[in-house]
Amino acid sequence: MESVPYGGTLIPPINFGMVExxxxxxxxxxxxxxxxLEKLQLKKILYLAPDEVSQQFLNFVDDQGIELVxxxxxxxxxxxxxxxxxxxxxxxxxxxxxxxxxxxxxxxxGRHRTGTVIGCLRKLxxxxxxxxxxxxxxxxxxKVRLLNEQFIELFDTDLVRIPQNYPSWL
Numbered sequence: 001m002e003s004v005p006y007g008g009t010l011i012p013p014i015n016f017g018m019v020e021x022x023x024x025x026x027x028x029x030x031x032x033x034x035x036x037l038e039k040l041q042l043k044k045i046l047y048l049a050p051d052e053v054s055q056q057f058l059n060f061v062d063d064q065g066i067e068l069v070x071x072x073x074x075x076x077x078x079x080x081x082x083x084x085x086x087x088x089x090x091x092x093x094x095x096x097x098x099x100x101x102x103x104x105x106x107x108x109x110g111r112h113r114t115g116t117v118i119g120c121l122r123k124l125x126x127x128x129x130x131x132x133x134x135x136x137x138x139x140x141x142x143k144v145r146l147l148n149e150q151f152i153e154l155f156d157t158d159l160v161r162i163p164q165n166y167p168s169w170l
Contacts, residue, residue: 011033012026013106013110014027014028014029014110016110019118020167024040024102025114025118027108043066043067044103046071047068048113048114049106072107082147083112083116088120098167101167111139111140111141112148119133119136119149123155129153136149
């Protein structure tokens with residue numbers, strides 16, 4: 001078990017949030033956040049960014065027995081490229097399967113790609129668009145991307161495959 005830094009204080013990753021029970025979101029954690037993540041007893045992490053993660057993070061995931069699913073590595077390394085419908089659908093496939101829980105969804109800063117996937121999940125949960133965009137903007141801060149909001153608004157929830165073992169909150 002890793003030591004907890006700063007006299008017992010657990011430090012969450014940037015833009016950390018609880019989406020639903022055993023479903024979390026954030027940006028990529030640094031070493032100081034590993035003890036916090038350890039407490040979540042994660043089974044799987046969905047990584048949505050096009051960049052490779054650090055070796056330290058890979059070691060942490062391996063040490064904890066967490067399965068890392070990289071959905072953002074589509075050959076294009078541009079952080080400005082909007083997330084594709086295919087990546088969102090693959091992410092939702094994983095999110096909607098309770099066998100993957102506790103589950104953590106992350107991208108570089110936990111803003112755009114993560115926010116878009118969670119926004120599409122909220123649409124699937126039948127949240128109204130005002131509430132979806134308020135949540136997206138809370139995590140995006142001053143870096144809101146209107147293309148992401150448009151993607152969420154136009155996202156066709158009929159394309160999502162609902163598994164037999166879907167979460168009770170859906």
